[in-house]
Amino acid sequence: MEAIASVQAFTALGLGIIIGLGAIGACIGIGIMGSKFLESAARQPELTPMLTGRMFLLAGLIDAAFLIGVAIAMFFAFANPLLAQLQQ
Amino acid sequence: MSEMATEQGSGASTDYIVHHLTHLKVGEGFWALHLDTLIVSIGLGALFLWIFYSAARKATSGVPGKFQAFVEMVVEFVDNQVSEVFHGKRGFVAPLALTIFGWVFLMNFMDLLPLDYPGLIAGAFGAHYFRAVPTADVNTTFAMSLTVFVLILFYSVRAKGFGGFGHELFTAPFGSHFLLWIPNFFLNVVELLSKPISLAMRLFGNMYAGELVFMLIALLGFTVSGLDFGSAFGFFGQVVMGAAWTIFHILIITLQAFIFMVLTVVYISMAQAHH
Numbered sequence: 001m002e003a004i005a006s007v008q009a010f011t012a013l014g015l016g017i018i019i020g021l022g023a024i025g026a027c028i029g030i031g032i033m034g035s036k037f038l039e040s041a042a043r044q045p046e047l048t049p050m051l052t053g054r055m056f057l058l059a060g061l062i063d064a065a066f067l068i069g070v071a072i073a074m075f076f077a078f079a080n081p082l083l084a085q086l087q088q
Numbered sequence: 089m090s091e092m093a094t095e096q097g098s099g100a101s102t103d104y105i106v107h108h109l110t111h112l113k114v115g116e117g118f119w120a121l122h123l124d125t126l127i128v129s130i131g132l133g134a135l136f137l138w139i140f141y142s143a144a145r146k147a148t149s150g151v152p153g154k155f156q157a158f159v160e161m162v163v164e165f166v167d168n169q170v171s172e173v174f175h176g177k178r179g180f181v182a183p184l185a186l187t188i189f190g191w192v193f194l195m196n197f198m199d200l201l202p203l204d205y206p207g208l209i210a211g212a213f214g215a216h217y218f219r220a221v222p223t224a225d226v227n228t229t230f231a232m233s234l235t236v237f238v239l240i241l242f243y244s245v246r247a248k249g250f251g252g253f254g255h256e257l258f259t260a261p262f263g264s265h266f267l268l269w270i271p272n273f274f275l276n277v278v279e280l281l282s283k284p285i286s287l288a289m290r291l292f293g294n295m296y297a298g299e300l301v302f303m304l305i306a307l308l309g310f311t312v313s314g315l316d317f318g319s320a321f322g323f324f325g326q327v328v329m330g331a332a333w334t335i336f337h338i339l340i341i342t343l344q345a346f347i348f349m350v351l352t353v354v355y356i357s358m359a360q361a362h363h
Binding site for chain 1: 106292300
């Protein structure tokens with residue numbers, strides 16, 4: 001029982017770190033890119049359509065690492081393989 | 089599913105999610121086939137081909153109908169994107185990009201269907217488990233990215249020949265001194281392998297996380313038990329959050345299909361470039 005509780009506790013801490021740090025990184029990235037996009041759109045408005053497409057592409061790329069982290073965290077939250085090892 | 093919804097407590101909610109994360113499969117271990125993924129992805133591929141084929145068959149040079157205009161818009165959009173990054177004949181690459189974009193978009197779109205409906209329909213045919221989003225299955229995304237990987241190798245060899253490609257593998261980033269062959273080769277292998285893995289994991293991670301968030305929102309419905317405050321909170325919370333996440337998810341599914349397409353074209357055009 002104690003072993004299960006400690007695995008659960010460490011998993012929960014891990015999930016918090018995965019999602020929290022990932023979110024920090026993704027938000028800083030999106031923030032920097034968004035500010036640069038607005039700056040360049042204000043400086044050269046005629047380039048805005050081209051920049052918009054690339055911005056969305058990069059937004060997806062920046063988001064991806066975070067979302068992969070979220071997916072792994074969710075997987076560990078609902079079907080924890082480490083816990084399954086213990087319960088055999 | 090309906091019998092699970094009547095249960096209460098945290099065990100029921102975990103069961104609900106685990107139930108929705110279980111594939112309908114035949115076989116065991118390595119040779120397990122995920123039937124739900126296969127059926128939905130092949131069906132959507134056929135649907136995509138049929139839509140574009142029938143639009144091409146009925147195309148007129150006169151005033152186009154709405155359907156034809158839509159298909160032309162998609163084709164032109166993809167062709168423009170490809171011509172921006174890929175220089176050379178795009179008789180194969182542009183249709184490939186269009187196929188990837190349309191197919192991945194349709195497969196991602198299954199995420200927007202109400203969570204329990206595909207399972208209910210499959211349940212009517214006797215299937216106990218059914219996951220409707222093929223791209224939330226790591227097998228689909230890796231199958232596609234490995235196909236892209238084979239194409240990368242094919243285009244590298246076609247543009248440079250076996251000798252040229254091999255020469256590049258050993259000499260590319262640092263130079264052709266024989267002491268540098270092994271670090272060069274190691275770096276090149278890592279670079280090559282990171283492409284299919286990142287392609288597949290990006291799409292899978294996005295779709296899996298999105299699917300799970302839908303499930304978590306659906307769990308709010310478990311709190312509905314009568315006409316009290318908690319039930320009202322659960323009901324309206326589920327409706328509002330479900331709507332919000334669905335609208336946000338429209339952006340994500342389109343974006344991920346677009347990224348998969350653009351990166352495929354970028355990787356293929358990189359494979360053709362000489363160092």
